[in-house]
Amino acid sequence: MEGIGHRTLQVNGIEMHIAEKGEGPVVILLHGFPELWYSWRHQIISLAARGYRAIAPDLRGYGDTDAPSSTSAYTVLHIVGDIVALIDALAQDQVFVVGHDWGANVAWWLCVLRPEKVKALVNLSVVYSLRDPKQRTVDAIRGIFGEDIYICRFQEHGTIEAEFAQIGTATILKKFLTYRSPAAIMVPKEKGFEVSLETPISLPSWLTEEDINYFASKFEKSGFTGGLNYYRCMNLSWELTAPWVGVQVNVPTKFIVGDLDLAYHSPGIQDYIHKGGFKNAVPLLEDIVVMEGVGHFINQEKPHDISDLIYDFISKF
Secondary structure (H helix, E strand, O other), X not given: OOOOEEXXXXXXOEEEEEEEEOOOOEEEEEOOOOOOHHHHHHHHHXXXXXXXXXXXXXXXXXXXXXXXXXXXXXXXXXXXXXXXXXXXXXXXXXXXXXXEOHHHHHHHHHHHHOHHHEEEXXXXXXXXXXXXXXXOHHHHHHHXXXXXXXXXXXXXXXXXXXXXXXXXXXXXXXXXXXXXXXXXXXXOOXXXXXXXXXXXXXXXXXXXXXXXXXXXXXXHHHOOHHHHHHHHOHHHHHHHOHHHOXXXXXXXXXXXXXXXXXXXXXXXXXXXXXXXXXXXXXXXXXXXXXXXXXXXXXXXXXXXXXXXXXXXXXXXX
C-alpha cells in the first residue's frame, strides 16, 4: 500500500500493531467493527501526502494487535487507555484524532477523559451522547429495538462466533461492509444473518475482492471475539463511566455522517444532531456534514471526500 510502514508497540500491557506513513503532526485514525487499520488505507496515504504523520492502529482484539482472553478487558476505559499509551509511545503531547463507528466512540471518550491529549477531533457516523444515569446501554437499546437487534444478539458468547463461522469469514465481512440500508440490523434467532451462500454478494466499486481478502486473512487469524467483546462490555463500560455523567466533550470537533447510515436513522438521532442536543454535549462542535447517498462505511465508500474533509478541518490548527 504505497509505502505504508508497519510496526508493533508495547502499550498498556499489550502489543499493538500500527500502520503509519508520513512526517509532521500526528493524526491517529481509529477503526470500527468489523474493521482494521486497513479501513483507513486511503486516508493514511492522503494525509501523509499533505504533510501529516498518519497512524492507524489495529485496536485491541483486532488484526495483529493482542486480544486479551477476558471479556471484561474490552471496556471503553481499556481501549482509551491503549490510545493514551499509544500517544505516549509516539512521544507526542497532543495529536489529531479521527474515529469511525466504535473508533468514534473511543475517540469521544478519549476527549472526555484526556482532552488535553487531543488537538482536534473528526468523528464519523457515531455521535457523542451524554451518559444516561438511569439506564444501562444495552438495556436501553433492547428497550427500543427488542432482542433481535444485532447489539443484543452479540451479547451471546460463542453463539454469534459460531454463526459467523458457519457463514464464512469473507462472506460475513461482505455482508457487513456492503450494508447500506438506513434500517437497523436485525438478526432474529430463528433466521440468523440470512446470507444466501448460493447468491454471491456483489461488491460496490469502492470495495474489491483484494480488500475483502485482506480483512478476511486477519479475521481468520484473530477471530471476531475481540471485536464482539466491545459490545459485550457496553453495560460494564456504562457502570465504570458513572463518575463522568454529564461531562461534555470540550475539544474542537467536526462530525461527518452519511444519510444512508443506520446510525443516522436511530430513533431521535437526527433531531439530536440538528436541533441543539449534540451541540450541547459537544460545545466546540464546529461543523456537521451529512453526505448524500452514503452508507455507514463512509471512509471507505467516499475516501477522497473524507480525506479532504479531515484535512480541511485539522489544517486550521
